[in-house]
Amino acid sequence: MAGTKIIFRVRDYDLAATLNSGQVFRWRQTGNSWTGIVGKNFAKLTQTDGGILAETSAPIEDLNWLRDFLQVKVDLDAVLKTFPDDAPMRAAVCACRGLRLLRQEPWECLASFILSSTKQIVQIRQIVALLCERFGEPCSGVSAERRKPLRGDQCGFLPKAATQDLPVAFPTPQRIAALSETDLRNCKMGFRAPNLLAAARQIAEGKIDLEKIRELDYSEARTELMKLRGVGGKIADCVLLFAYGFDSAFPVDVWIERALQQLYFPRRRASEKRLRHFAATHFGPHAGYAQQYLFHYMRTKLK
DNA sequence: AGCCAGGCTTGGT
DNA sequence: ACCAAGCATGGC
Numbered sequence: 001m002a003g004t005k006i007i008f009r010v011r012d013y014d015l016a017a018t019l020n021s022g023q024v025f026r027w028r029q030t031g032n033s034w035t036g037i038v039g040k041n042f043a044k045l046t047q048t049d050g051g052i053l054a055e056t057s058a059p060i061e062d063l064n065w066l067r068d069f070l071q072v073k074v075d076l077d078a079v080l081k082t083f084p085d086d087a088p089m090r091a092a093v094c095a096c097r098g099l100r101l102l103r104q105e106p107w108e109c110l111a112s113f114i115l116s117s118t119k120q121i122v123q124i125r126q127i128v129a130l131l132c133e134r135f136g137e138p139c140s141g142v143s144a145e146r147r148k149p150l151r152g153d154q155c156g157f158l159p160k161a162a163t164q165d166l167p168v169a170f171p172t173p174q175r176i177a178a179l180s181e182t183d184l185r186n187c188k189m190g191f192r193a194p195n196l197l198a199a200a201r202q203i204a205e206g207k208i209d210l211e212k213i214r215e216l217d218y219s220e221a222r223t224e225l226m227k228l229r230g231v232g233g234k235i236a237d238c239v240l241l242f243a244y245g246f247d248s249a250f251p252v253d254v255w256i257e258r259a260l261q262q263l264y265f266p267r268r269r270a271s272e273k274r275l276r277h278f279a280a281t282h283f284g285p286h287a288g289y290a291q292q293y294l295f296h297y298m299r300t301k302l303k
Numbered sequence: 304a305g306c307c308a309g310g311c312t313t314g315g316t
Numbered sequence: 317a318c319c320a321a322g323c324a325t326g327g328c
Contacts, residue, residue, distance in 0.1 A: 117325040123311055190309035195326080232326050254324055 003057035008072045010051040014098030021296045022121050023102050023242050025112050025128045026170075038069045039105060042139045042167045045070075071103050079247075082284045088263035089290065092297035099296055101289060102242065106210040107203070108170040109243035114196050114230040115189055116238075130187040135175055136168030177204035195230025202228055218246045241288040250279045250287040259298040 019027040019034050027036035033046040043066060046053040054066055067073065076098075083089045115131075116124045176184075177200040184193035202208050208228060213221045221244065225236040237251035250256075252275070260275045270278070283290040 118308080118323070119310090119325090120312075120323060123309095123323090126311080185309090188310065191307085191326095192309090230326065234325065 003055065004060040004063070005053065005055050006060060006063060007048065007050055008052045008054060008067065008070065010072045012076045012098045013047075013052060013070075013072070013100055014096070015045060015047045015052060017096055017098060017296060018100045018102065021099060021292060022299075023292075024104065025121070025125045026132065037139060037167060037169060038065055040137070040139055040169045041065060068103050071100060074100070076100065079286045079289050082286050083290050083293075084282055084284065088259075088294070092290075092293040095301050096293050096296045099293060101247075101292055103245055104243045105170075106213070106239065106243040107173055110199070110210070110225070110228070110231070110235075110239045111170070111176070111196060113235045113238045114199055114228075115192050117192060117195075117230065117235065127187055127189050127192075131184075131189075132168050132170055134187065135171040135179065135183075137171070137175075139167040139169055173200045173203040176200035192230065198229035199231065214244060218248055221246065222249075241291075247286045247288045250283065250291045252276060252279055253295075255295055255298050256291060259294045259302070262302070263294070 015034060016029070019029075019036070024036070027034050033044055035042070035044045037043070041056055041058050044055040046055075052070065052072070054063070056063070056066065058065075080093055083093065111131075112124065112128055115127050119127070176196065179197065181193050181197055184197055187193075189196065203210060208224065213224055216224060218240065221240055222233070222236045225231050225239055226233065231239075234251050234253055237249040240246040241249040241251060256279070257272065257275055260279060261270060264270075264278065264282075265275075279287070279291075
């Protein structure tokens with residue numbers, strides 16, 4: 001790829017664990033490298049001894065979008081030190097060394113998590129890929145002929161790679177707001193289609209301002225996000241944590257519920273309410289990081 | 304309060 | 317090869 005090559009010197013950064021931990025849904029692994037898109041920029045990332053090798057078509061003097069996305073400036077040790085010193089947390093940190101939180105663009109993150117409801121990660125990836133392939137704008141620095149018009153699931157005879165991830169930006173709220181529910185259902189999102197459509201329209205009409213949410217405190221921001229169709233407490237917390245950087249957000253899904261029950265209340269069955277209260281009080285100022293460690297630990301090591 | 308919404312994956316036969 | 321059950325969140 002013509003363009004910029006740079007190494008971000010960073011310790012304790014496990015790229016694979018981070019990109020595979022259910023925060024983002026469009027990154028693809030090829031060998032030791034990962035390719036994906038941040039905003040309108042295409043990037044290829046490779047784990048190296050000294051840190052992360054980044055290749056992108058953007059000019060080298062302006063890579064803050066990528067530093068910000070990767071959160072390379074976060075002092076992970078300092079974050080880990082704030083975790084409670086108990087056996088489950090120590091095990092999770094030990095098992096997932098180098099796991100990080102990314103900082104995503106709010107709209108892509110929000111839309112992805114609206115689509116995530118009652119879906120497993122592989123299926124979310126498929127839905128998001130279809131949506132982007134059909135309605136996303138081509139990325140800057142990518143020639144037009146690489147964007148072959150494909151019909152997604154209608155070209156089953158093509159090798160799988162041909163239908164995967166062309167370099168396109170995630171479709172804007174305006175673009176999605178102009179679509180029909182049928183267009184969206186055809187991306188296999190089922191009952192999530194009207195939710196995504198309504199949310200896109202609420203945003204396109206200016207009823208909800210995703211940028212303004214940055215200025216609010218955690219609970220105000222949560223209330224605001226939950227005005228969007230298809231956004232309950234869990235999805236709001238995912239967006240607050242993964243896009244807005246509210247480290248105190250602690251999304252509770254069934255995996256986390258299972259992890260808390262199994263690791264912290266192995267004897268007696270704890271009510272959902274009790275688990276929520278525990279989650280909100282036990283993990284400290286970077287509870288969201290703790291949540292990510294427990295989530296990934298549960299999914300990859302315990303199950 | 305409890306049921307419903309798709310479609311892919313997993314497990315049993 | 318096939319069918320049933322499992323997944324997992326918000327809206328009504």
